[in-house]
Amino acid sequence: MILAHLSLINFKNYAEAAFDFDPNVNIFTGLNGQGKTNILDAIHYLAFCKSYFNPIDSQNVRHGEEFFVVEGIFDNKEVHDKIYCGVKKGQKKVFRKNKTEYERLAEHIGKYPAVVISPYDKDLISDGSEMRRKLMDSIISQYNRAYLEDLIDYNKLLRQRNSLLKYFWENRTFDADNLEVWTIQLVEVAKRIHAERKNFVAQFEPVFLAHYAAISGNAEDVALEYTSHLSTGDFSDTMTASLEKDRRSSYTNVGTHKDDLKFKIGGHPLKKFGSQGQQKTYLISLKLAQFDLIKETTKRVPILLLDDIFDKIDDVRVQHLMKLVSDHNFGQIFITDTHSERIAHIFEGISDSAKIFTIKEGEIYEPQRK
Numbered sequence: 001m002i003l004a005h006l007s008l009i010n011f012k013n014y015a016e017a018a019f020d021f022d023p024n025v026n027i028f029t030g031l032n033g034q035g036k037t038n039i040l041d042a043i044h045y046l047a048f049c050k051s052y053f054n055p056i057d058s059q060n061v062r063h064g065e066e067f068f069v070v071e072g073i074f075d076n077k078e079v080h081d082k083i084y085c086g087v088k089k090g091q092k093k094v095f096r097k098n099k100t101e102y103e104r105l106a107e108h109i110g111k112y113p114a115v116v117i118s119p120y121d122k123d124l125i126s127d128g129s130e131m132r133r134k135l136m137d138s139i140i141s142q143y144n145r146a147y148l149e150d151l152i153d154y155n156k157l158l159r160q161r162n163s164l165l166k167y168f169w170e171n172r173t174f175d176a177d178n179l180e181v182w183t184i185q186l187v188e189v190a191k192r193i194h195a196e197r198k199n200f201v202a203q204f205e206p207v208f209l210a211h212y213a214a215i216s217g218n219a220e221d222v223a224l225e226y227t228s229h230l231s232t233g234d235f236s237d238t239m240t241a242s243l244e245k246d247r248r249s250s251y252t253n254v255g256t257h258k259d260d261l262k263f264k265i266g267g268h269p270l271k272k273f274g275s276q277g278q279q280k281t282y283l284i285s286l287k288l289a290q291f292d293l294i295k296e297t298t299k300r301v302p303i304l305l306l307d308d309i310f311d312k313i314d315d316v317r318v319q320h321l322m323k324l325v326s327d328h329n330f331g332q333i334f335i336t337d338t339h340s341e342r343i344a345h346i347f348e349g350i351s352d353s354a355k356i357f358t359i360k361e362g363e364i365y366e367p368q369r370k
C-alpha cells in the first residue's frame with residue numbers, strides 16, 4: 001500500500017495543507033520547528049489512529065482552533081482507501097475508512113502498517129523495562145491476535161490477584177484457596193506469553209544483529225537478552241516461593257509483567273556504555289528489524305517514517321545505512337532532515353524517484369522532483 005495523498009486541516013502548526021506523495025521516497029526539509037515531524041505524525045494517525053508523540057488528541061489541534069482533520073488516500077493496484085481522522089475538542093475521535101466509521105479503533109491497526117524511527121525512541125534505552133515490553137508486545141500483537149488476548153487477560157488476572165492480596169492485608173485475613181484460583185490462571189497465561197516472547201526474540205535478534213553489523217560496518221559486538229522470571233525452573237514453584245513476599249507487599253512480585261529485553265554492547269548495558277552514535281545505531285537496527293518482521297509475518301510492507309535519523313551518526317554509518325536502504329526493499333519512505341542538500345545527495349542513486357518538500361512555518365513549498 002502506498003500513501004498517495006495526505007491533507008491536513010488545523011493539525012498542529014498546519015492551518016491547511018495537502019500533499020501528493022511519491023510512491024518511493026518523500027523528503028521533508030526545513031529548519032528546526034517548522035513542521036517536518038508533524039507530517040510524519042499525521043501519517044502515524046492514519047496508520048495507528050493516534051499520535052506517535054502526544055497521546056492527548058486535543059493537544060494536536062492547532063492552537064486557537066477547535067478541531068483537526070487528517071485525511072489520507074492509500075492506493076495499490078486493486079484498492080483506493082480513503083482514511084479520515086477527525087478530532088473535535090471535547091468529543092469522541094471520529095475514524096473512518098471509506099466513509100464507514102470503525103466501531104473499535106483496534107480493527108484498523110495493522111491494516112496500513114508503519115514503522116517510525118525517531119529521536120524519541122531513545123526512551124527505549126533510558127526508561128524502565130515497561131517501554132521494552134511494549135516494544136515486544138506491539139510487534140508480536142501485529143501478527144498474533146491470540147497473544148494480544150493473552151496480554152489483556154494477564155493484566156486483568158494480575159489486577160485481580162493484587163486486589164485480593166491487598167484485601168487480605170488490609171483485613172488481616174488470608175484464604176489460600178481463593179488466591180490459588182487466580183494464581184493458577186495467571187501461571188497458565190504467563191507461560192504462553194513467555195513462550196511467545198522467547199520465540200519472538202529468537203527470530204528478531206538475528207535480524208537486528210544483521211542490521212547493526214551492516215550500519216556499523218561490524219564495528220561492535222551487540223546483543224539482545226530476554227530476561228524473565230519464567231526462564232528458570234517451573235513458574236508455579238516460583239510463584240509459591242514468592243507467596244510470603246507477595247502477601248507482605250500486597251503485590252505479585254514475579255511474572256511476565258517484570259520481563260525485560262536487555263540491550264547490550266560488548267557484554268555491558270547499552271544505556272551506560274554505549275556512545276550516542278552507538279545508541280542511535282542500536283535503535284535504528286531495532287526498528288529496521290521490526291520492519292522486517294512485520295513485513296514477513298503480515299505480508300504487508302510497512303511505510304517507513306524516518307525522523308532526523310542522521311543526527312549523531314557519523315558519515316561512514318550514514319553511508320552504510322543508505323546502502324542498506326538502497327539494497328533492501330523498503331517500500332515507501334518518508335524522511336525529515338534539516339539539511340536539504342545532504343538528504344537530496346544521499347538519495348541520489350538510491351531511488352528512481354523522490355519528492356522533496358520544503359517546509360517553512362507549516363507551509364509547503366513546491367516539491368522539487370529529483
Ligand SMILES: Nc1ncnc2c1ncn2[C@@H]1O[C@H](COP(=O)(O)OP(=O)(O)OP(=O)(O)O)[C@@H](O)[C@H]1O
Pocket residue numbers: 011012013014030031032033034035036037038039059060061062063308336338
Ligand atoms: N497544537 C499545535 N498548534 C500549533 N502549533 C503546534 C502545535 N503542536 C506543535 N506545534 C508546533 O509545531 C512545531 C514543531 O513542528 P515539528 O516538530 O514538526 O518541527 P520539525 O520541523 O520536525 O523540527 P526539528 O527539525 O526541530 O525536529 C513547533 O513550532 C510547535 O510549536
